[in-house]
Amino acid sequence: MSATLLVTGASGQLGRGVINHLLDTFEVPAARIIATTRTPGNLADLAARGVTVREADFDDHASLAKAFAGADRALIISTNELAIQGKRREQQLAAVAAASKAGIGHLLYTSLPNTEPGSAVLFAPDHFDTEQAIKASGIPYTIFRNGWYDENLFMAMPQILASGQWYTSAADGAISYGARDDLAAAIAARLASDITESTTYTLTGPKAYTSAEVAALVTEVTGKPIQVVQLSDEALTEGMKASGLPEPIARLLVSFDAATRAGDLGMVTDSVETLSGRKSVPLKQFLEANRAALAG
Template sequence: MTKLLVTGAAGHLGRAVLRHLLETSKVAAADIVAASRDPNKLADLAASGLKTRAADFDDEAGLVKAFTGVDRVLIISTDELATPGKRITQHRNAVSAAAKAGVKHIIYTSMPNPDKSLVTFAPDHLGTEEAIKASGVAYTILRNSWYHDNYLMGMPHNLQVGKWYTSVGTGKITTISRDDCARAAAAALANPPAGSRTFTLTGSETLTAAEIAARASAATGKPLDVVDVTDEQLTQGLTGAGLPAFVANMLVSADANIRAGNFEQVTSDYETLTGQKPQTLAAYFDTQKAALAA
């Protein structure tokens, strides 16, 4: 029997991947290992028949132990963004541990165009991809586009005040739901393509800020005007609102990346992996009316 392990199993993406492994890919619970820095957060999964293990990305020896006896590992990128250099070190630990443990296939959640992206954390993804390719282990790299879900962070406030301050200009972005990325990851983990492949998971349309605002307005019935600002003005506004500097810089860099056209990409890779069409942003907003109107 093939053993599959999901890191970050306590997080939103990890839990969604586990759900799709069980419900969509029809993998037996006994063949799935859910791993997290804090296994106590996985008690409900253990109760449902999944194996659970501790997996601390700061502890390579512990990761080797967690990955031993596993055929395929999904390495979900960590959320360690506050300390420069820490995330890439964690990822390299996980890749090295997978190779040492004899894992046959690595699946990794990356981002579109990490080699030219302006987003602050892009070097972490590029460095991880390079480490995976150098490991000698077969791989499937999933370059997840910006999540629909990310708009739930700022859009409710934007809708409340009726204005969305952004520096994307006329740039366009392709987004995809986190759940669709989880479905694709589960499919790749359960039945990886032969050899080593890189897929870019996107939605089916590219949208300007005005078009995104129109969809948010349609879902909530609230007007929303897009206000163009400079990167500097956006940084001042975000830090003035109390966001930590690294978060503000990340959000501004994402706008700059959209403006540069680096998020404007549509592929059929999601459909190739899952056999389904991705959920549109409009449909996602319709399912999130309460959250958007909060």
């Protein structure tokens, strides 16, 4: 295969992971890889390896047109614009339009499990509309509905361990935690392939865990007990606001608990292992390897 492969958001953690796997796991020649980012200077090390680095600002349509030029297969990594409602949708639809105009032969996109109308996750419509735009473009596609990263535990776990209490409204809902690098390997494998048929994959970890089960694992690894405290969505939102979080962010975070409670994040598939050709890292092994990060 001699296709030119493009990755947006290449300075982010997932984008970096995908490119590293393209280069080191699947041995794609650097000359066939285009890494795009708003901050090209952050990718100087990739440029030094021979990767083509281009600026791509999802708010600048002209930069997108230049960024996608000459690519055969392109991975659009969903943006992290969450502060302004609808902004992420606009950005991603602009990227899909740019890919279409550039004549991309296969378009890959990182989405969210259960994006259909009715999802409790507040930004699920951004992903749903992007998926629909990709399908309407007529470009053969691969949609990756990425599950919950193990690394997301680093955001709240230091505070949870410090207080000994985990406030949640997820009830007995489970999340299929997966290591970001495992998902990156699966995505890179599909991007590097010559497969052209349109497919949607849900990428998850190897097992789903409730909050109580995660708390037990973290306690086993760190030796620090955690009491899981179940609240209503409203009470959890008010508690987050009282701790200093802006209301839009608090509501967004609580929407993930609501989605977990509804079962939207608990599905388990073997797609990561099937695509990557390697075993997924179990959550306990991940926690043991990242014990220091858990404590903040």
